[in-house]
Amino acid sequence: PAFADSSQAEQVISLTFDHTLPAYREYHRDLLFHLKPGELEQPFFAAKLFEAVLEQGGPWDEKDRIVAGALDRLNDFLGYRPIAVLENGRKAEPYAHERFRPLPIFLRGAGVAHGKYHDLIERVLELFREMPPDLLAESHFDLNQLDELAVDLRAHDHVHPANKRTNYLFGEWDPHRIDLKGHYRRFVVRRVILDALLDWAAKQKRVDPDETLFDISAVLCGTILMASAISGYGPDCHDSSVTLTSLLPRVARQRDEFYSSLLQSVTGARAKRLARHAKQTRQPFGHVRQALNMFLAQYGAQQVQRRQLAYLFARMGYAEASLRQAAVIPCASARFECEVLCRVHSARRIVEQKQVAEAFRLLTEAEEYLHRGIDCGALVDPWNVLGFQGLFPLFISREDSVPDQRVEMLFHIMEALLDAYSRVLEEAAARGEKGLELAISQRYEGLAEFWDRFGTLTVHDLPRVAAREQLDSAEHVARALADWRAAGEAAGDILFWRGHVEQFQSAKAYAQVVSALLERHDRVAALGLLMQWLSEQETVGLEAGHMSFEDLLLWWMGQAVEEGSTSKDDPWPLVRRMFDYLEANAGELWSSPAYREGTIVEESAKSSDWPDEGHDMLDEEDDEEEDELFGAAYDNMVFKDSADDGQEGPTMDDGPRLEGDSEFEIVEKRLEPRLKFLRLLAQLWQMGATLAVEREVVATRDDSKESRAARTAQAESLRHWLEHSVRLQTDLARLIDDLWKGDIGESSGEHDANVEYDSQLQTKLYLVQTALATWLSCRSAQWCLACALSPEDQTVRSSAEEVRIIDMYRGIMQRNEAEVRRVLPGLLRSLQNKPLLYVPLEHGGEPKQILTARSMQMLVRFLLAHLPQLGLLRETWHLLRTARQMERASRPRGMAVTEFDRLFRIALRNTLECVVRASEDWKGGRFSDEDLIEIVGEIVELYLDQWLEHSGTMRLSSVEALKVEPVWDDTAKFVKTYGSDILNARILTLGNVRAILHSGVSKFLEYLEQNEDPLRPVKLLDDLRSGKIDREEAAEQLHLIYQVVVEKFDRFLEYNTTTTQSDYGEQFYSLLDFLRLETAYDRDAWNLLPVAVAHEVLARQGKPEAATIWEDVFAVKTEEMADTHLEGLESLQKKYGMKLLSISNHLQERFVKPLAVNHMLARIRPACEDADRGRSNSPSFLALQTGVEEYLKTTSGSGLDVPSWLKTLEDELNRVHESGDQPAPDAEPQLRLPTPTITLKDIRQQLKQWKEPPGNRKGKA
Structure with a gap:
């Protein structure tokens, strides 16, 4: 009978379900890892399995052949996946x-x-x-x-x-x-x-x-x-x-x-x-379409937040928690990124505990996950980096390409993996584990060969990750450090390092060795290598991934300054020598560049007037080995003749001639590293001045001959640095003026031309801003250096106002409360009429006016940050009041920028931190939270008056203009009438809109008129010609709308990607109406800022219970206001039939929710410290996780970007991981003054006299 022999069918069924289906699951264990059991067991999928197996034909006992063939037949879908075509014409293949x-x-x-x-x-x-x-x-x-x-x-x-x-x-x-x-x-x-x-x-x-x-x-x-x-x-x-x-x-x-x-x-x-x-x-069908859009937006937002948390937890050292976060809203890329990074961070952590073999095992696993991630498409194909230049083609047209952010993540993973391999190799070599060292080196070499074949170094504007170069550096460093340890790790062993320095052929090699030396506080040897590195900077560069020459030299200087305040050994001779070597080896970096006719040139004046006799601070025997190692660089670098033509410095023809639109981009590449070095120099001067003042305070007690000679030599150094800082300011001011006058031409008005014009404009603005910041750093350094010299010193030639500033700096740096009290009243009077506001460059501001205002801002910031540290809380409040008077007294024409909110935060935060820290000792350490809240509340109330006074005079955004009903009615009508032509997706790109605003909306209207398509008339142009609308009115309306688009571009992007209304420019007013509501909420939140600052201080200063009480009271007081905004939101959602998740989430915070982030921030540092100790069940981390999950229950965001609260957590983690010896990158110095002893009686007395002016108004400073 038919089908009597079913053996073939049984074999095929067994091959299909017992072998091919499990093999398919295993084959896609990475790509389809998220599928649950049974999800593939679907009728037609089974049919395709049978087809694939049957196509292989008998004999049916050849399982391996049949299964392999069936899998090859089954795997037939790739979807849209751009394939790179390489330079040799070879087309890359999918994995x-x-x-x-x-x-x-x-x-x-x-x-x-x-x-x-x-x-x-x-x-x-x-x-x-x-x-x-x-x-x-x-x-x-x-x-x-x-x-x-x-x-x-x-x-x-x-x-x-x-x-x-x-x-x-x-x-x-x-x-x-x-x-x-x-x-x-x-x-x-x-x-x-x-x-x-x-x-x-x-x-x-x-x-x-x-x-x-x-x-x-x-x-x-x-x-x-x-x-x-x-x-x-x-x-x-x-x-x-x-x-x-x-x-x-x-x-x-x-x-x-x-x-x-x-x-x-x-x-x-x-x-x-x-x-x-x-x-x-x-x-x-809007009820379904909107629900679908909201679902997708929320799904994406949750995935963005979960993967960001996964990265943060991985960096903190909590691998299991990281992987759990990545699995909440699963996607293959997040999983593999976390699998790799968790192992890399764990390896870095345990290698410090000398567990080299276990660290190596983790790195091999991380590398395997890297390859698996690429093979299944979870990580970007490295060939795409070269093939698409870091972009992702969205369509046939070349203009439809976007930056591929997966490339950035791949580079981050590779750099982290290579760095970790370098560290493990170094430790294995140092411990003399030859077999392990060989195994690590071989594995490292395989990874280097794998990476370098993709040719990523040929792609400009991407991070430089050179694996072979890093491997060679790592091997040289490992051998050198191993030999050094074998020789006993003698500090300052210059002779030893002279024998190894020729092996260092890259910035990475120098950075690794210097970092190792600084970890052991060997500043003499570290300084020698840093200066050798600087002398080779034209060959090897000064950037080494996450470590740079700048970072390491600041670390070096931070150690010197910090230990100078606690150690018996005087660090000044070594610090002075550092500056000598820095000047000798810096070459053109030591001076300010100039910009002439589109080219970077050197200023003719050179600054090498430093006498050689001054290099005898260390005795000659100690100097000899160092000078032998670095003598060549020291002798020749100041007047190095780079053209070898007998002239000092390069000639005009040596630099690239900048032509056309690319001029400022080329200038940026040459100018930025030089300005960065000058900012570094200014920071070092500030730190050196701090050390000099510290020494002066101590040395004045010693009037011996040696002490007087040391003070004379110190003054000589300070004088030289001061003169150079003044000279740099002159040269930088000229550079700023020339850059600002540099011409980028005009845009034709066409979209692509506008985008290119905007790119050039943003580069020019960035360069001018960078030069401005460098000038300010030099000005701050000048004040610091001047205050470290005697007031009678002839080098300190200053106006009466400058004298007050310098005296104030000196008083603060010497911790001389009496001197500060003496100088402050006169300084406040002299500041009252000084400008504190300025018009930014992009709105027509002038660099000179900006320098004047920002230098005053810099001074006020420094004083507000440090007066509370001297216990002068009342004086801090009065200084802030003076800043407010400065803003009122000198208002520039145009859209001025205020920094009062930053000044206010600095003043209130530092004041409250001082009070909270001091309260630990009140009443024998038994001062209650309730009593502390009472005092904090009094101070906040005093500050609140100033804040509300300021808040009422400033505008948060251009949207606030639309809160005026007649203005809103006119704008809404304008959008409904003309929006379809002028508010469409092609026009509303960020670069295009910025270019229109900068060139002028009237010019844009002229462009539209000149290029109008007769077959597609534009209603606005028709009505302008007929006189139905005034040209000036149309320009004003467009300017306001386009300004809102630029300021709220993140909200526009969400509107454009999640709503159907965005397809029609005439409905753009619906977004504007939502923005009006959000701005009203933001205004109320802005007015409540002092209360939020107080909560942050309580939470961050270890007062969680007090912070919770403060939070509860705050919630009650803002409840009605929050309800009103949410009612407005519901009304708008019904009116327009759309939702914007980011705005909805923002208003649902009800002013209170952001306070929860303060508690999270307070737990990051102790959680990291627990991870470093191997304490996996950290109470701080568990509390952080709980806080995060509570926060996520009622927040989602739009999914277009990482939300601000997570960025705040990341910023805090970055601060924790940074070396504590490095100063903040502000223009003004950040001093670490000891906590003042303020009694409860002192606080009550200051509160009683709070509004009385400081000092005697008739006194003179």
């Missing part, structure tokens, strides 16, 4: 594990598969069959071409750049399933879309299931049509002239036609129901 089998849910001739998607897909196909043929044709969707409808089962990766391709998330025609006529045959939808729609339908308990099925089917049809329109019917559908921007309005029109026609086709109760929803949401 094996990127291809997989999508889940078939419809097959021609078989129908729709049974399963959870069955009913939905059946109804969708019915709708397609009933659809007008012309609508389907316009969308390039033909049911006759649909052989298969399948589901993309990969986990949705919200931050993948492909999601920026219009409608990519809704699906695509499979670009690799093409028939002989050039038509696509398989359409693939994303699982996240299907699941979101089914999830919404399941929640509609009060609606007939058949109705909800119809609704979600209609929306799925709409999304498929939109996706199909972008894919096209085949590879020849769209030519290179078509862009995503040009397709967008066409696709939006087709979408709206579909929904409108479908809405008109229904009758009866369904028609009434859908009409009611359309009225409520202001669009057909």
Whole structure:
């Protein structure tokens, strides 16, 4: 009888389910790691499994052959995945594990598969069959071409750049399933879309299931049509002239036609129901479409937040918690990034505990995860870096490319992995574990060969990650440090390092050795190597990844200054020698560059007037070895003749001639490192002056001959540095003026020309701002150096006002409270009429005015930060009041910038920190939280008066202009009338809008008139010509709208990506109305800032209970105000039928929620310290996790960027990981004054006399 012998069938069934299916799961353990058991066991997927197995043919006992062949047959889908074409014309290939089998849910001739998607897909196909043929044709969707409808089962990766391709998330025609006529045959939808729609339908308990099925089917049809329109019917559908921007309005029109026609086709109760929803949401099927958009936005936002938390926890040292976060909203990229980084950070941590073998094991695992991540597509293909220059092509047109942020992450992973290998290799060599050292070196070499073959070093504007170079450096460093340790790690062993210095051929090598020496506080040897590195800077550079020459020299100087205040050994001779060597080896870096006619040139004046006789601070015997090592560089670098033509410095012809639009970009590459070095020099001078003042305080007690000679030599050094700082300010002022006058030409007004113009403008502004910041650092250094010299010193030639400033600096740096009290009243009087406001460069400000105002700001910031540290709390408040008077007394014309909010925070924060720290000793350490809150509340109330006075006179953003109802009515009317032509997606790119604002809106209108298309008239231009609208009025309205777009671009991006209203420029006013509401909330939050600052101080200073009490009171007082804003939000959402998640989340914070972040911040440092000790069950980290989870319950964000609260946590973690010896990168010095002894009686007395002016107003300073 038929089928009597079923052995072949049994073998195929066994091969399919017992071997091929498990092999498929194992093959895709990385790409499809998130799938649960049973999710692949679907009818049509089983059919495709059988097909793949049967195609291999017998004999059926050859399992390996059959399974391998079946897998190769099954893995037939890649989707949209740009393939790089390399310089030699060779096309890169996708990796094996990127291809997989999508889940078939419809097959021609078989129908729709049974399963959870069955009913939905059946109804969708019915709708397609009933659809007008012309609508389907316009969308390039033909049911006759649909052989298969399948589901993309990969986990949705919200931050993948492909999601920026219009409608990519809704699906695509499979670009690799093409028939002989050039038509696509398989359409693939994303699982996240299907699941979101089914999830919404399941929640509609009060609606007939058949109705909800119809609704979600209609929306799925709409999304498929939109996706199909972008894919096209085949590879020849769209030519290179078509862009995503040009397709967008066409696709939006087709979408709206579909929904409108479908809405008109229904009758009866369904028609009434859908009409009611359309009225409520202001669009057909809006109740489902908006729900889908919100689901996707929330899903993406949660994924962004979870993966950011995963990175933070990995860096903190909590690997398990990191991986748990990455798995909450799973995607392959987050998983592999965390798998690698967790192991790298753990290896770095345990190698410090001498567990070298275990660290090496972790790094080999990390490397394996790196390769697996690339192979399955979770990490970017390294060939794409070279092939696409760090960009991701979204479409055929070249303009449709975006930066591929995955490249940045890959570079970060590689740099971290290479650094960790270097550290482990170094430790293995130092411990003499030869076998382990060899194994590490071989593995390291394999990684270097793997990476360098991708040629990433040839791509400009990307980080430089040179693996082979780093390996060579690591091996040289490992041998050198091993030899040094074998020799006993003698501090200051210059002779030893002279024998190894020739091996260091890269900045990374120098950085690794110097870092190791500084960890052991060997400043003599570290200084020698730093100066040798500087002398080689033209060859090896000064940047070494996360370590740079600047960072390490500041670390060196920080050690010297800090230990100078506690150690018996005088660090000054070595500090002075450091400056000598720095000047000798810096070459052109020592002086300010000049900018002439588009070229960087050298100033003719040289600063080498330092007498050689001054180098005898250390006795000659100690100097000899150091001078031998660095003598050549020291002897020749000051007047190094780089052109070898007998002239000092390069000639005009030596530098690149800058032409056309690229001028300032080329200037930036030459200018930025030089300005960075001068800022470093200024910081070092500030720190040196601090040390000099410290020595002067001590040395005045010793009047011996040696002490007097030392003071004379110190004054000589300070004098030389002071003169150079003044000279640099003169040269930098000239540089700033010349840069500002540099011409970048004018834009034609065309979009691409505007974007290029804006790029050049932003580069020019950045260069001028950088030069301004450098000048300010030198001015601050001048004040510090001057105060370290005697007031009678002739070098300190200053006006009476400058004398007061210098006296105040000197009093603070000497901790001389009496001197500060004496000088302060006169200084306050002299400051009252000084300018503190300025107009920024981008709004027409002048550099000279900015320098004047910002130098005053710098002075006030320094005083506000340090007066409380002397116990002068009342005086701090009066200084802040003077700053407010300065703003009122000198208001420049134009859009002035105020820094009062920063000054206010500095004053209040430092005052409250001083009080909280001092309260630890009050009443024998038993001062209650309630009593502390009472005093804090009194101080906050005093500050609140000033804050509200200031707040009422300033504007938070341009949106506040729209709060005036007549202005709002006019703007809304303008948008409704003219928005379709001038507020569309192509115009509203950031670079284009900024260029329009800078060139002038009137010029933009002229460009539109000159380039108007007769076939597509612009209503605004017609009405301008007819006189229906005044040109000045139109320009004012456009200027206001475009200014809002620039200031609120993050909100515009969310509006543009999550709402359908954004497809129509005439509906732009709906976004403006939401922004009006948010700005009103921001104004109230702004007025409450003093209360928020107080909470931050209580939480960060170890007073969590007091902070909680403060928080509870704050919540009660703001409850009604928060309710009002939320009612306004609900009203707007109903009015416009749309939601903006970021604004919704912001208002739902109710002013109180951001305070929870303060508690999290307070726990980061102790949690990191626990991790360093190996304490995995850290109470601080557990509390941090609890706080984070509570916070996430009621927040999501838009998913477009990492939310601000997580950025704040990251900033705090960065501060924890930075060396405590490095100063903050501000222009003004950051002094570490001892905590003043302030009694409770002192505080009460100051509060009693708080508003009395400090000192005697008739006294003179």
